[in-house]
Amino acid sequence: MTSVEAAPGAAVAIEDVHKRYGPVHAVDGVSLTVRRGEFFGILGPNGAGKTTLIEMVEGLRQADSGSVTVLGSAPWPRNTALLQRMGVQTQASAFFTRLTAMEHLRTVGMLYGLLPDAADRALRLVGLTDRPDVRVDDLSGGQRQRLAIATALIHDPELILLDEPTAALDPEARRALWGVLRTLKSEGRTIVHTTHHLDEAEALCDRVAIMAEGRIIALDSPANLIRDLKAPTRVLVPADRITVERALAIDGADAAVLDGGEVVIETRSAGRVLIAVGEIAGLDAVQTRTATLEDAYLELTGSEHRL
Numbered sequence: 001m002t003s004v005e006a007a008p009g010a011a012v013a014i015e016d017v018h019k020r021y022g023p024v025h026a027v028d029g030v031s032l033t034v035r036r037g038e039f040f041g042i043l044g045p046n047g048a049g050k051t052t053l054i055e056m057v058e059g060l061r062q063a064d065s066g067s068v069t070v071l072g073s074a075p076w077p078r079n080t081a082l083l084q085r086m087g088v089q090t091q092a093s094a095f096f097t098r099l100t101a102m103e104h105l106r107t108v109g110m111l112y113g114l115l116p117d118a119a120d121r122a123l124r125l126v127g128l129t130d131r132p133d134v135r136v137d138d139l140s141g142g143q144r145q146r147l148a149i150a151t152a153l154i155h156d157p158e159l160i161l162l163d164e165p166t167a168a169l170d171p172e173a174r175r176a177l178w179g180v181l182r183t184l185k186s187e188g189r190t191i192v193h194t195t196h197h198l199d200e201a202e203a204l205c206d207r208v209a210i211m212a213e214g215r216i217i218a219l220d221s222p223a224n225l226i227r228d229l230k231a232p233t234r235v236l237v238p239a240d241r242i243t244v245e246r247a248l249a250i251d252g253a254d255a256a257v258l259d260g261g262e263v264v265i266e267t268r269s270a271g272r273v274l275i276a277v278g279e280i281a282g283l284d285a286v287q288t289r290t291a292t293l294e295d296a297y298l299e300l301t302g303s304e305h306r307l
């Protein structure tokens, strides 16, 4: 695949978009811009409106009101010129299941008018080169997911839309796919993806939009969302070295609880607390945990909004 030149203008511009299904206001006044070359995440609990939003970007659904612009054009009514420039992997990707992985990709490639070597390149990109002759039906879940992404990439798109690309993958396959996605980004492609994995969004995304009940409730880089949260650092000390009472008495400790074999101290002055812990208990086996995107997400959505 060739490297994509960063072009001026937004890859996706969404302006005050609404979409209702009967009484359900699935997307309720969403505005956002995805920059060219950006890795953009859309997060939110089930039913937040993520898929509906992506489907409007893909041109699969018409917005009730507002405007959607993709690579400078409107995706609706169905814009076939735009389809050539977009790669789409949906939650239920369709395969020619009786074909082998390579036959499937060559068939898709033919639909785009591509030469057979496009299939080889796509397979290589997702690391499936050892499985070209296995029937789609016989691929593992992770391998199918990679094939779905290869299918989305075969025509060398500028914009890639991935709806939960690592859903149902084991941790190893998920990490392997992160590598594929990072490679795509390094080539200058714009990637928009929805995910239920907050660690994945934190590791991959330049910015994330958090949706709840059809609206965007936060939009920023993971680092900024975490910083704005002002969440405490947790210092974990083996419980045989310090008591909860002694931990609570440390200057800068906001809270301390016994959790299994550890006393967990919450603090917004981690340096000061660590020095004190070092003096009381020594720092051997002491661990610190800083806030993650998951903490920011739970704070923003309320803990009842589980992913």
Ligand SMILES: Nc1ncnc2c1ncn2[C@@H]1O[C@H](COP(=O)(O)OP(=O)(O)OP(=O)(O)O)[C@@H](O)[C@H]1O
Binding pocket: 021, 024, 025, 026, 044, 045, 046, 047, 048, 049, 050, 051, 052, 053
């Ligand atoms: N075709 C449809 N007809 C009627 N209601 C729909 C349709 N598609 C989605 N909805 C409803 O619209 C709301 C938003 O759904 P959507 O699938 O966009 O959310 P989501 O954030 O992608 O959820 P998930 O994480 O479960 O995929 C939900 O209340 C859902 O039940």
